[in-house]
Every structure is written in C-alpha cells, then in structure tokens.
Amino acid sequence: MAKRVEAKASLPSPRKSPRPPKRAPKRAAERIRESARDLFYRQGIRAVGVDEIVSHAGVTKPSLYRSFPSKDELAADYLRHMGEDGLARFDATLAANPSDPRGQLRVWLVQLQAKSAKRDYRGCGTTNAAVEYPDRKHPARKVASDIKGRFRARLTALAARMGARKPDRLGDALLLLFEGVYASGQLFGAGGPARVVIEAADALIDHHLKR
Amino acid sequence: MAKRVEAKASLPSPRKSPRPPKRAPKRAAERIRESARDLFYRQGIRAVGVDEIVSHAGVTKPSLYRSFPSKDELAADYLRHMGEDGLARFDATLAANPSDPRGQLRVWLVQLQAKSAKRDYRGCGTTNAAVEYPDRKHPARKVASDIKGRFRARLTALAARMGARKPDRLGDALLLLFEGVYASGQLFGAGGPARVVIEAADALIDHHLKR
DNA sequence: GATCTATGTTACCGATCGGTACGTCACCTG
C-alpha cells in the first residue's frame, strides 16, 4: 500500500513560527525518492539495487527502510508520483485552452515527440514497470495499471470533446500510437517512427470525425 | 557474439553409418533454449535466474555454461531465435498472397490482435528486452535493435507495395500502432485498446494512399 | 537538564545471484 511517509511537518502544533521541523523532515525520504526516480527511470527498477539508491541519495539503507516498507513499495511510490505528475501535466496542457482540445493535444504531442527524440530516452516509466513486473499482484504493477487506466479514460473524454462519433475507439487508437512512441522512442532514437506520430494522430482523428 | 554452439554432429568423419552422435548433441543445449524461451518471455529476462532455467530444463548449470558463454549471451540467443521466427512468420503471411499486401497485413493483424487478447499476453519479447536492457552495448539489446530495425524495413517495403506516397512514413505509423498493441495488450488485457488496431491501421493506410 | 521522538550510522544477516573447478560416466577408437 505504501501510504506516503513524509509530511510530518504538519503534526506539531503550529505555534512557533520560524522553522517547525526544517532539517530532518525533508532530507532522507525525499532524497531517496528523487534518487529512486532518476535511477529507476533510467536503468529500470530491477536493475537498480537499494544500495545504489541510498548511495546516490547520500543516505544509508535503514533510512530507506524507515520511510518505505520494501523496495517493491518504493517502486510503487515512484510510479505513483510519476504517474500523477504525468496525468497532471496532460490535464494542464489540455486545460490551457479548453475550447481547442485538438490543438492542445497537438501541443502535448509536440512535447512528447521532442522528448522521445532525445538520446537516452527511456519511454514511459509506467509502461516499462509493467514490462518488468508482469505479475498483476505486484505493488508496482498495480500502480502502473491504475495510472494507465486513468490515462485511457482521459483520452476517451478528450475524443468525446473533439466530437468523435465513437470516442472510446478514437481514444484507444490514440493510446496505441502513444504507447508506440514510448517503445519505439527508446528503440530507435531520434530518427525513429515517433517522427510521424503527429501526422498519424491527425489522420486517426480525421477518420473518427468525418462521415 | 554467441556463435551457435551445438552442431557437433558433423565433425566426426562420416564413416560409420548408424548413429554418429545420437544421444548428446541435442539434449542439453536445446532443452535449455526451450526453457529459456518460455521463462524469459513470460517472466522477463532479469526476473529469471540461471538456476531456474536449468531446473526447468532438467539439466545442471555447467551444461548451460558449456553451451552458452553467459546468461547475457543466452538471452541474446533467445532474442535472436524469437526475432528470426517472428520475422519469418511475418514474411510467410505476406507471401501467402503477394498480390494483396493490404489483405495479408490484415491477416497478420487479426492474429496479432487475437494473441494480444489472451490472458497472460506479454507483448513483444524483443521490445520487452529493450526495456529491460537500456544499455545499447548489452548483447541482448543489440539483438533487439537489429530485429526491430529489420521489422521496420519490412513495414516500409510493405507500405511501398501498397502504393503509399510516402512508404517510410506509413510504415512508421503502422509500427507505432503495433508497438502500441504489444504494450497495451499486456497492460489492459482482452478489452484493451488493441481491439481498434485493425480499424486504425486501415485509417492510416487510407490516409497514405489517397490524395 | 531529563526525556522523548525521529532521524542517522555501523555492521551484519540469510538467500540468491551468475559462474566454475573437478570428478564421473558412456562411448568410440586403437
């Protein structure tokens, strides 16, 4: 389950003003989170040991295990944070101009395409985690499935706002395309198939709007 | 590099007729290959230890290391075999009716869609391996990149045979779709986005043929 | 200052990792 662990700044009564907890409350757990995020995304979860994480974070192992019950739960926490951030960024991009969903999707796609062309692009950390942990009972896999399901729902809603006759089918078609960008981006690099994603998305949207 | 290791049947001089090597030459190496193929695909390469492989194959570790120089090379061999088989199946499907490339692609897609809907579908082992081994110097990753590059070339050639004005762009768009099926198939299972892949492929092909 | 709590550190655990030294056994050749 891995309920969030930090946030102990708020439990002492808010009397003294200057600095309630200041030193400790942020250090270990948050540094571990940041290190895990970097290392897990770039190298994969299974490839990174807890020793490497704590060493990268400048802390020691017991500090990790006081904030996270296990490596699996740390991985789940990593996926939860990354997934929520990703969904929030997607929402924010779409919300920037609510009257033009198609144009805003294009904005998001331009960013995705740019990222996918960078060397050492590693695709979607959520998808990668599902590849690394096929067992559906695994904590990391459960978070990955949850995030992906919510992203799929957003694409269906977006397709509806664009006026698709079958929004769920357009949403799914777009999701196929995006997952293709994640995979082929890390496989082929800059000149890879991801270069055509915007044209392809346009074609699929047109297909679902006309007629 | 991992040059194939078996094939020692041919080196004794062909004098005696009945059975030159008979007992040993197939057993250990091939059993290991089959076990590795099953276990690597279903659980992932990193998740499977050499002990599990040899135990599943009913042999012992030294037998593995006599036929394969390392686990990494065994993984590369697994990817090489699976990739070649996959490319050959693709070619065979297309060759079954050379005058109708679009129809034959649809045949291949129907099969892909059916596989992707089965429970415990694990996507494309080649893509999965690239996710597990981001290091481009890794033997498994090199094989994965090679296979994917050849598949991409086939899709471009197929798009050309279908009469696309920009075959490389249609081929890449289709590849995005297929990689999306691999990923979303194992993420969402039977009712997932892969259900729309045929309609989406049709829309993309139409887009590249008309005008 | 005494105490409590939360965080940090040293040193260690058993299990498992990929990999190997070495002996055994079956079989073919002389």
Add this chain to the structure above:
DNA sequence: CAGGTGACGTACCGATCGGTAACATAGATC
C-alpha cells in the same frame, strides 16, 4: 583392454541481493 573424448553432475565460489538489529545523535518539549 588401454586410453582418449565429450557431455553431464556434485559441490562450491565470491559478489550482491533485499532487509534488519543495535546504537548514536540532534531537536523539541517538559
């Protein structure tokens, strides 16, 4: 039968895996 040739198995290697016990230390509260 003597000896060579491979394939196979027993038993083991050091390294690393995820995880923990025991102790030190610093800050807040009384």
